[in-house]
Amino acid sequence: MVDKIRLPPNQQLIRSTRWPVVGEKRPRHEDRPWELSLLGLVRHPCRWSLAELQCLPAVELAIDVHCVTRWSRLGMRFRGIPLQALMQLVAVDASARFVSFMARSERMHSTSLTMEHARHSDILLAWEAEGVPLSEEHGGPLRCVVSGKYFYKSVKWVESIEFLAEDRLGYWERETGYHNQADPWREERYLAPTLTKAEAARLLAARDFQGLDLRGIVGDRLVLDGLRASAAKLRDASFRSSQLQRADFTDANLSNAHLEGANLRDAIFHRADLEGANFAGAILCNCDFRGASLFGTSFASVHENGTLSDAAEFSPGTIFDRSSIAALTDEQQEFVHASMQACGGRIVTG
Ligand SMILES: Nc1nc2c(c(=O)[nH]1)N[C@H]1C(S)=C(S)[C@@H](COP(=O)(O)O)O[C@H]1N2
Ligand SMILES: [Mo]
Numbered sequence: 001m002v003d004k005i006r007l008p009p010n011q012q013l014i015r016s017t018r019w020p021v022v023g024e025k026r027p028r029h030e031d032r033p034w035e036l037s038l039l040g041l042v043r044h045p046c047r048w049s050l051a052e053l054q055c056l057p058a059v060e061l062a063i064d065v066h067c068v069t070r071w072s073r074l075g076m077r078f079r080g081i082p083l084q085a086l087m088q089l090v091a092v093d094a095s096a097r098f099v100s101f102m103a104r105s106e107r108m109h110s111t112s113l114t115m116e117h118a119r120h121s122d123i124l125l126a127w128e129a130e131g132v133p134l135s136e137e138h139g140g141p142l143r144c145v146v147s148g149k150y151f152y153k154s155v156k157w158v159e160s161i162e163f164l165a166e167d168r169l170g171y172w173e174r175e176t177g178y179h180n181q182a183d184p185w186r187e188e189r190y191l192a193p194t195l196t197k198a199e200a201a202r203l204l205a206a207r208d209f210q211g212l213d214l215r216g217i218v219g220d221r222l223v224l225d226g227l228r229a230s231a232a233k234l235r236d237a238s239f240r241s242s243q244l245q246r247a248d249f250t251d252a253n254l255s256n257a258h259l260e261g262a263n264l265r266d267a268i269f270h271r272a273d274l275e276g277a278n279f280a281g282a283i284l285c286n287c288d289f290r291g292a293s294l295f296g297t298s299f300a301s302v303h304e305n306g307t308l309s310d311a312a313e314f315s316p317g318t319i320f321d322r323s324s325i326a327a328l329t330d331e332q333q334e335f336v337h338a339s340m341q342a343c344g345g346r347i348v349t350g
Contacts, residue, residue: 006064008184010276011072012296012329019129020295020327021137022067023172027104027157034104034141036125040163043091050141054127056081061122061147066184068150069255070276070296071329078145080126083118083161096163100170101144104159111153111170112180113146115163122147125158150182150189177215177235189256190215190236209234220258260310266317281310286317290350294324302331311335314345321350 007013014020037047048056059082062075092115099118103109113123124145127134134140139156146153152172162168172178179188195214203209204219209232220240227247234254241261249272256276263283271291278298299312308331318340325336325347340347 006074007072008066009187011066011070011184012298012302012332014071014073014329016073019073019138020067020071022069022151024103024105024107024109024156025137027136028106030104035159036142037160038086038090038163039160040100041093041096041165042163043093044089046086046090050127053081053125053142056085059124060128061124061145063122063124063145063147065145065151067296068152068178068182068189068276077130078124078126079128079131080124080142080145083123083125083144086125086161087118092163095165098164098167100162100164100168101155101158102160102162103155103157105157107171109155109157109171110168111155111173112164112168113149113153114167117146117148148183150178150184152178153182279312282312284312284318285315287314287319289318289320289324290348291321292324293327295327297328297332299328299332300335302329302335306331308335311339314340314343316344316346318343318345320345320347322347323350 034050035047036053039045058079060077060079062077064072064074065076066072097115098112099115100110100112125142126145127140127142129138134143142158143156144154144158169180173180177191179191181188195217200217203214204222204224207224207227209227209229211231213233214237215233216236217234218238219242220238221242223243224247225243225245227244229252230248230250232252234252234257236256237254238258239262240258243263244267245263245265247264247267250268250270251272253273254277255273259277259279259282261281264287265283266286268288269292270288273293274297275293276296280298280301300308301310302308325333328336
């Protein structure tokens, strides 16, 4: 019950031993030893080696992790230095209104927060998770962990923190339309694209989305059979109860898309990004899911007492990779295995 209250809308708990790797997998290679700098609007800019940081009074905090792709892990234990402690040491100027975190990574990954959030929430520069040193893929030797925001505000391999008067958009926020506020309780996941109603209507009538960025497009309860949407960017799109028979979503990005109750008979999701997509109650007969990414994807609604409703429908022609299914939550995996077995659908090694 307590867990439910701590779970933001449309998030799913993952098993407490699982921790998916999201985004970049390794830092930029450099011979120089690891350092963390605090700079910008501060009285005493400062740089610490990892050893120096680890001599400061460390704390261990339990932080709820909520990834924008709909998986959550509650109360993960992280050990490190609170950002507020470092902010006191460098004496942040009153004119600072934003703080930007930069990673030692190939694409110079970054993100930013308001000073308001930096001052009033739990933020750690962490080197340990669940009692063991952070592995490199999870941001070791040093990462940021920010409570109260989707996890994309927690930069891995953080090497500098800059205090600013004006905001500087981070990598995901700038390049892929991730919401700059990132409040999981308000579901601030992605920004809607700049698509006018007339343009959306024209594209829906033509049923051709190939390669287009149509984030957040709404096509509920429409007849869209034969839709061509290969390589389309359809994050957060909504096709609830639509007719999408034979639709081609090869290589499309449908993360967090709503497909509840849609008729997707003979549709192709080959190599599609379906992270966080919802197929509850959808007809998925003869659908090809090979190579699809299924972190946090739903194929039925799971209730608090463990019961299921709105089961998606499979058929002998439905096909999944075993490795894609392994990314689902336990409840969704069980459901897919059981109903695919019941109808004779194919689960192949891939
Ligand atoms: N340097 C860097 N930090 C990053 C990212 C990234 O791609 N590069 N991805 C972000 C996103 S979207 C998430 S969900 C978390 C994932 O952290 P994890 O791989 O340890 O789960 O890191 C965040 N920090
Ligand atoms: Mo994320």
